[in-house]
Amino acid sequence: MKRLLVLSAAAGLFLITACTAGTETSAPKIDASATSHEPVTIEFWHGFSADNELKAFQDTLEGFNKQYPWITVKATKAVQDDQIIQSVRGGNPPDVALSFTTDSVAQFCKANIFQDLNPYLTASKIDASTLFPKVIDQYTQYAGKRCVMPMLADTYGLYYNKKLMKGNEPPKTLSELADLAKKLTVKDSKGDIKVAGFVPTSQMYENAPIHTGVMVGAKWTNPDGTSAVGGDPAWKTLLTWQKDLTDWYGYDKIEKFRKSFGDEWSADNPFNKGQVAMAVDGEWRNAMIAADAPDLDYGTAPMPVADDQAQRYGAGFIAGTVIGIPRGAKNPEAAWDLVKYLTTDTSALVTLSNAIRNVPSTLPALQSPDLKKDPNFQTFLDIFANPNSTTLPAHINSAFNQQTLQEAQIKWESGRAPDLNAVLAEVDKKINDKLKLTAGD
Structure with missing residues (x-):
């Protein structure tokens, strides 16, 4: 689903960079052992829309409710990145938001669209570097800030x-x-x-x-x-x-x-x-x-x-779904409980993986005996484990860079731009010009 979201999110991401300078909101220094159990309702926005995905998500949220009965989750489906971005800019974000667009993690972190989760991880005694495979650990942070957590992976x-x-x-x-x-x-x-x-x-x-x-x-x-x-x-x-x-x-x-x-x-x-x-x-x-x-x-x-x-041969592209707490969330502590459950609970990840066939994003979930590994799905587990598989390095203009190359490729394959060397040189120029404009933001 990544490609469908890249272009729609791109324009919004470029607009927010200049609007959020100096507005970083640090995550509260919570004590994970003393979280309040007072009833609270949190808003959760996600992009899933297919019937089988929605049922799987509902089943997983029911598991969360059993562990956190005082937290009611109000879920909104089929939300795209630009809606999340606009809600943050407008000062009315959800408590938790999920994105299919790992391409935008660098901008999410740099522009403070999502809060830095490192304080939450420290309070919860979670070592992300040992919990997640290396490639996943890398694409959920930028410049030392982990503003999102991985929730399943795609190959x-x-x-x-x-x-x-x-x-x-x-x-x-x-x-x-x-x-x-x-x-x-x-x-x-x-x-x-x-x-x-x-x-x-x-x-x-x-x-x-x-x-x-x-x-x-x-x-x-x-x-x-x-x-x-x-x-x-x-x-x-x-x-x-x-x-x-x-x-x-x-x-x-x-x-x-x-x-x-x-x-x-x-x-x-x-x-x-x-x-x-x-x-x-x-x-x-x-x-x-x-x-x-x-x-x-x-x-x-x-x-x-x-x-x-x-x-x-055997390699593939790896990306994934990411989830975090937007800047300005009204109930950040309860939001972290949901984020932590969806991204670190082995049972939750395996349940989702078995239902919607995404690759589990933690090492314990990948090794779980409850994970269904039929031959057609095993192919993707093998691709995920292949050392030649790659992801897109975090870059502040990731969405723009992809859009620029794809637009040029469409011109080339349609015959409207006959000189491939010139086409690719123009891609370099546009990407580098954009980098000069955004590098200092």
Whole structure:
């Protein structure tokens, strides 16, 4: 769900930086052993909306209520980052807010949208560095401030329809993926696509460069925070491969086909309906297939890698859901009880993982015997554990950087910008110009 939120949150994040300087609110120095048990109602905003997700969340909140009967949680679904940001700016935030956008953690922390949770962790005697896997520990903090906690993780792999694959094994390299995509594509008498082996364009659901860049080991930034996009040949490899396959389909043909798809998060997802043979997607798709297309015979595998990087096969992109206490929350102590429960309680994390098929975000939950590990989900646990799997380094302009590259990629793959070197150089310029404007904020 990350890509859907990045662009909507970006504008709001850039506006808030200048509006919040000098307004940091430190978390109260609570005594975790002496929390008040007076009845309190807290507001919790989250982005989940699918029926199976909402039921899983309700079941988990019931577990919280048993441990904290004096706290009533009023949950609001389908909330996006820009709504959270505006509530903080307007002085009327919820007590707890959940975001699918790890891309914005640096801005959340720098602009004080969420409170620093280090004092809460200290009071609760929680060592985040030993509780969370390293990559998760890293993407939930920025410049020494942990303003959010991880609540489940996402990894990305390749889903394939076994019937449409016609006995072919899932591809391991980009050339194998292209060859198989062509082989499995079905067109009608007019040349229109009926079934696509694979839709290569960056506008296809989870094909955003943040997810596909790992297939070629591409870098986003240099150590000084400037853009590495134009100088890293891996991006040229990826974008050339995508355009070559797009050109084979015909850009207009593949776009016509893509625009005929149903909503990504509904039963009309084209993978559910057998319209595409292979698709990049996150681990949560397992639960959605079980709910919306239970008879679908499918498999999962790591994403293919560049032909000269065969040793990296098995890696994927890692991100996750994050949760915290917004600045100005009315009931921060009760809010911390909920945040702590949802992010550190093994039973809660395993319950959610089993229901919505996200990867557990703590080491104890990953090792729990109660965690369901069917073959299609095990793929994502293996990707999560792969040392070559990566996340996006925290950056104050993370959302902007992604948006800039994706907009350029759309121009390139559509044929509106024929010089790839010039396209990538322009991406570098825009990212670096933006960095100069925001570095001192």
